Amino acid sequence: MLNALSYFVSKFRDICFPITCCNCGKIVDSEGLCLDCWKKIKWLSDPKCKICGTPFEIDINALCPMCIKKKPYFDKAISTFEYDDFSKSLVLKFKHGDATYICQQLAVWLYRVSGEVIKNSDIIIPVPIHFFKRLKRKYNQSELLAQRLGKFGGIPYEPRVLRKKKHTQQQEGLSRNARLKNINGSFDVAPKYAHLLHGKTIILVDDVLTTGATANECSKILKRAGAGKVVVLTMARVSL
Ligand SMILES: [Zn+2]
Ligand SMILES: [Zn+2]
Incomplete structure (x- = not known):
C-alpha cells in the first residue's frame, strides 16, 4: 500500500x-x-598542464609554455569544461538567471574532478566582487559555488578573507595585458581574517578561467598574506 x-x-x-x-x-x-x-559540452580531461590545466594533445607530463615562461602564483587550476559558445549559455544562465538550480549541478560536476583536492585543503574562498557590482547583480556566483563545494568536501567556507577593494572595468573583451593592468591592486586580504591563511592550502573559486589574470592576482595577494598553497577551481576555462 x-x-x-x-x-x-x-x-x-x-x-x-x-x-x-x-x-x-x-x-x-x-x-x-x-x-x-x-x-x-567539451568536458576537460587529461593530459593537461600540471599547473594551469591547459589541455595537451599528447601526454608529455610537463608544463605549458606559459607556465614555463612565468610560473603563476597559484599551484594548480582545475576546471570542468571548456568555455565556448555552447557552454557560455549555461554559464550566463548561472550568472544572471536561475542561479540556485544550475549552481547545484555545476558544483556536482566541479566536485567530481576536484573532490580529493578539496578534502585535503584547509579553507575554500570565492573570488569576491565589488560592493557596487553585488548590488546590481544581487549575488556573486562564485560565492554560491564555493559554498556548495565547501559543504561537499567538509571544509570551512570563508567569504570574508579576500576583498575586492577597487571597482574595476569588466575584464571581458580586454587583452591579456589590459586585464593584468585592470586587476592589479584591486584585491586585498581582510586583516581580521589573515590568520586563517598562514601556511594553509586555500581553494579559490571563480566562474571562468580566461587568461588567469584574476586567479593569479588573488593568489598573489593570498600568498603574500601567508597562504601556503592556492588551488583555483573554475567551472569553465577558455582554451587559449
Ligand atoms: Zn600551464
Ligand atoms: Zn538540453
Missing part, C-alpha cells in the same frame, strides 16, 4: 514538476543535462 502511494506521489510530482535539462529545458529522467546538451 505504502509502495503504491509513493509511486503515485512520485508520478504526480513528475507530471506537475518535471525534471528539465538545465541548459535547454527539455524534460529529462534525472537532474543535469539532456543527452544532446551533454554531448555538446
Whole structure:
C-alpha cells in the first residue's frame, strides 16, 4: 500500500514538476543535462598542464609554455569544461538567471574532478566582487559555488578573507595585458581574517578561467598574506 502511494506521489510530482535539462529545458529522467546538451559540452580531461590545466594533445607530463615562461602564483587550476559558445549559455544562465538550480549541478560536476583536492585543503574562498557590482547583480556566483563545494568536501567556507577593494572595468573583451593592468591592486586580504591563511592550502573559486589574470592576482595577494598553497577551481576555462 505504502509502495503504491509513493509511486503515485512520485508520478504526480513528475507530471506537475518535471525534471528539465538545465541548459535547454527539455524534460529529462534525472537532474543535469539532456543527452544532446551533454554531448555538446567539451568536458576537460587529461593530459593537461600540471599547473594551469591547459589541455595537451599528447601526454608529455610537463608544463605549458606559459607556465614555463612565468610560473603563476597559484599551484594548480582545475576546471570542468571548456568555455565556448555552447557552454557560455549555461554559464550566463548561472550568472544572471536561475542561479540556485544550475549552481547545484555545476558544483556536482566541479566536485567530481576536484573532490580529493578539496578534502585535503584547509579553507575554500570565492573570488569576491565589488560592493557596487553585488548590488546590481544581487549575488556573486562564485560565492554560491564555493559554498556548495565547501559543504561537499567538509571544509570551512570563508567569504570574508579576500576583498575586492577597487571597482574595476569588466575584464571581458580586454587583452591579456589590459586585464593584468585592470586587476592589479584591486584585491586585498581582510586583516581580521589573515590568520586563517598562514601556511594553509586555500581553494579559490571563480566562474571562468580566461587568461588567469584574476586567479593569479588573488593568489598573489593570498600568498603574500601567508597562504601556503592556492588551488583555483573554475567551472569553465577558455582554451587559449
Ligand atoms: Zn538540453
Ligand atoms: Zn600551464
